[in-house]
Amino acid sequence: MSDFLLFDGITKRFGNLTAVDNVTVGVEKGEFFSLLGPSGCGKTTLLRMLAGFEKPDTGRIFLDGKDITNLPPNKRRVNTVFQNYALFPHLNVRENIAFGLKLAGRPKKEIEREVDAMLELIQMGDHELKRPSQISGGQKQRVAIARALVNHPQVLLLDEPLAALDLKLRQHMQIELDLIHDEVGITFLYVTHDQGEAMSLSDRIAVMNKGKIEQIDNPAKIYESPRSSFVAAFIGDTNFFDGVVDKSIDKEYSRIKFTDFEPIICFNDKKIRPGSPVHLSVRPEKIQISHEHPENPDGKLNIFRAKAEDVVYQGSHTRFWVRIGEYRISVFQSHNRFLLDQRPIKWGDTVWLYWHADDGYMLEQYQETDEDLLILPPENIGDMDEEIEEESDSDTEEVNAEDNASDANGVAEDGNEQEK
Amino acid sequence: MKRMHNHSKIVLWAVIIFFYLPIIILVVNSFNADKFCGSWKGFTFHWYEELFKDREIWHAMGNTVKIAFTSTLSAVILGTTAALAINKWKGKIQSAHYGLIYTHLVLPDILMGISLLLFFVAIGLKQSLFTVYLAHTTFCISYVAMAVLGRLQDFDNSILEAAQDLGANPWQTFWKVQFPNLLPGIVAGGLLAFTLSIDDFVITFFVAGPGSDTLPVKVYGMIKRSPKLPIINALSTILILVTILAVVASRMLGRDEKKS
Numbered sequence: 001m002s003d004f005l006l007f008d009g010i011t012k013r014f015g016n017l018t019a020v021d022n023v024t025v026g027v028e029k030g031e032f033f034s035l036l037g038p039s040g041c042g043k044t045t046l047l048r049m050l051a052g053f054e055k056p057d058t059g060r061i062f063l064d065g066k067d068i069t070n071l072p073p074n075k076r077r078v079n080t081v082f083q084n085y086a087l088f089p090h091l092n093v094r095e096n097i098a099f100g101l102k103l104a105g106r107p108k109k110e111i112e113r114e115v116d117a118m119l120e121l122i123q124m125g126d127h128e129l130k131r132p133s134q135i136s137g138g139q140k141q142r143v144a145i146a147r148a149l150v151n152h153p154q155v156l157l158l159d160e161p162l163a164a165l166d167l168k169l170r171q172h173m174q175i176e177l178d179l180i181h182d183e184v185g186i187t188f189l190y191v192t193h194d195q196g197e198a199m200s201l202s203d204r205i206a207v208m209n210k211g212k213i214e215q216i217d218n219p220a221k222i223y224e225s226p227r228s229s230f231v232a233a234f235i236g237d238t239n240f241f242d243g244v245v246d247k248s249i250d251k252e253y254s255r256i257k258f259t260d261f262e263p264i265i266c267f268n269d270k271k272i273r274p275g276s277p278v279h280l281s282v283r284p285e286k287i288q289i290s291h292e293h294p295e296n297p298d299g300k301l302n303i304f305r306a307k308a309e310d311v312v313y314q315g316s317h318t319r320f321w322v323r324i325g326e327y328r329i330s331v332f333q334s335h336n337r338f339l340l341d342q343r344p345i346k347w348g349d350t351v352w353l354y355w356h357a358d359d360g361y362m363l364e365q366y367q368e369t370d371e372d373l374l375i376l377p378p379e380n381i382g383d384m385d386e387e388i389e390e391e392s393d394s395d396t397e398e399v400n401a402e403d404n405a406s407d408a409n410g411v412a413e414d415g416n417e418q419e420k
Numbered sequence: 421m422k423r424m425h426n427h428s429k430i431v432l433w434a435v436i437i438f439f440y441l442p443i444i445i446l447v448v449n450s451f452n453a454d455k456f457c458g459s460w461k462g463f464t465f466h467w468y469e470e471l472f473k474d475r476e477i478w479h480a481m482g483n484t485v486k487i488a489f490t491s492t493l494s495a496v497i498l499g500t501t502a503a504l505a506i507n508k509w510k511g512k513i514q515s516a517h518y519g520l521i522y523t524h525l526v527l528p529d530i531l532m533g534i535s536l537l538l539f540f541v542a543i544g545l546k547q548s549l550f551t552v553y554l555a556h557t558t559f560c561i562s563y564v565a566m567a568v569l570g571r572l573q574d575f576d577n578s579i580l581e582a583a584q585d586l587g588a589n590p591w592q593t594f595w596k597v598q599f600p601n602l603l604p605g606i607v608a609g610g611l612l613a614f615t616l617s618i619d620d621f622v623i624t625f626f627v628a629g630p631g632s633d634t635l636p637v638k639v640y641g642m643i644k645r646s647p648k649l650p651i652i653n654a655l656s657t658i659l660i661l662v663t664i665l666a667v668v669a670s671r672m673l674g675r676d677e678k679k680s
Contacts, residue, residue: 100586
């Protein structure tokens with residue numbers, strides 16, 4: 001129990017719905033910790049239990065070694081920044097910030113000093129006499145943060161604090177939040193469904209799904225080595241390949257075989273034995289796409305012939321969805337050279353696709369439904385589908401005939417989960 | 421400026437003629453020297469003098485004010501409490517509670533007057549100023565409750581959680597956060613209750629005993645038996661003035677509420 005904040009085996013049900021299912025999370029002192037997940041995953045319920053607005057059905061919550069499970073909200077040394085700010089409309093900015101200190105019965109002079117310091121921190125000194133209805137969304141957000149921080153809580157709880165702001169302001173507030181966290185050194189517990197926010201702000205992230213914790217790790221590990229298909233698909237984009245370990249190539253690498261795809265070589269740090277089923281996740285930016293056949297000095301590249309089906313130019317990079325048999329694979333190509341001098345890959349081009357064996361990742365847990373989280377353009381649009389479908393089908397076969405002739409497994413196999 | 425539509429013109433004049441012309445005639449006549457208000461016999465403050473000398477009227481006025489203040493105060497407390505209960509617990513009992521309070525608004529006054537009278541007789545309570553107070557409180561509760569409920573409906577409950585989160589116990593949460601934000605609704609309801617109490621004739625007529633007449637009941641009696649019509653005109657003019665002021669005040673509070 002060295003954790004500063006510990007949720008120990010927390011379960012919470014609302015009627016038949018289990019909002020939080022036996023969750024255990026520890027947070028270190030001073031950490032910026034995020035609970036990340038889709039709406040309804042239980043992250044807000046967990047936060048509300050820490051604030052004291054809900055009571056867990058089972059499990060205990062410890063803060064700084066003390067069991068606070070049954071304390072009412074006003075007896076807990078945690079403060080919340082609410083999603084809709086929840087500023088007091090009848091008080092001005094200064095009075096809002098001073099609210100907690102006044103209740104605590106602090107001397108007037110001390111309150112003045114603390115509130116002044118907060119107003120300076122959030123740069124709202126000029127607006128201290130305005131009512132909440134007279135300030136903008138971003139300013140309200142800052143006041144809400146100051147109102148909570150001024151009490152020097154042991155943990156600051158932030159419930160989707162940026163969700164109501166527009167994109168530019170959100171990015172700006174992200175930076176401010178980060179600065180404030182560095183400045184005050186208080187433990188932040190941050191609830192969000194926005195993976196970008198969680199990634200850029202957090203020291204560690206707990207990814208939640210359906211009331212359970214899927215993975216707790218730092219942002220880079222969450223992204224690069226997702227434990228489950230949910231984490232891989234919810235954070236960023238990825239490609240799943242679902243096969244069986246065939247044989248080891250050397251100590252560290254294995255060949256994986258598929259019923260409907262050419263074999264893939266992958267780094268096997270988990271020492272999964274031949275014959276075991278395995279699920280691969282390969283991030284789109286790890287896959288290279290090119291007109292030219294790549295060199296393969298160490299023999300660890302997975303190289304395929306594919307057909308570019310969708311090309312979405314996005315400035316700094318281009319998104320492709322390319323087809324290999326029944327598989328549609330998402331690829332990012334970043335443009336680090338002047339694109340107009342090059343020969344860009346166009347819709348319908350036959351291309352080379354390759355990635356290094358180190359860049360695929362074997363998942364521990366796999367749920368077929370998580371594939372719904374992947375971003376794929378629709379296969380057909382409305383009624384014009386027939387012609388297009390025919391065309392693309394014949395093209396696919398052509399590609400396969402040309403380049404995948406050796407692939408005995410072919411494209412005719414059914415039961416492909418990659419198909420959308 | 422846009423040209424006024426014909427239809428709107430007709431409605432405007434109809435409103436002026438039927439609503440306000442009688443009142444204007446009454447106000448003008450309160451300054452008319454003619455005893456029977458038949459024709460204009462010159463301007464006078466005589467009736468106002470008479471009015472200020474009439475001790476019975478002032479006694480009735482005193483009753484009216486006492487009743488208005490006490491019953492408004494009681495109704496504000498009870499009505500606000502009722503609204504908070506209805507808003508907080510959404511169960512069957514509270515929807516029945518809401519129904520009961522709402523029914524009061526649409527129930528004919530005469531029915532309430534008679535039933536209250538029968539009730540007071542049944543429990544052996546003698547008609548007095550106290551029974552008038554009870555009756556007024558009863559019907560005012562509904563108006564206050566409705567006004568406060570209206571305010572509660574778009575009340576942001578997260579500010580109550582915010583207050584608790586910042587260290588307020590339930591008592592402090594109510595007085596420091598919920599009450600100040602409900603205040604416009606409570607005041608508006610109170611003003612409405614106050615004017616209704618001052619105004620009420622039918623219910624008071626049934627439950628008032630000897631010596632506990634309120635102003636409207638007194639006026640009614642005066643019209644029936646004495647030739648003091650111009651005094652009543654003067655009195656009514658003053659009442660109209662007070663009522664208009666109260667209504668304007670309540671409207672201004674209502675506007676304030678919408679702004680914030």
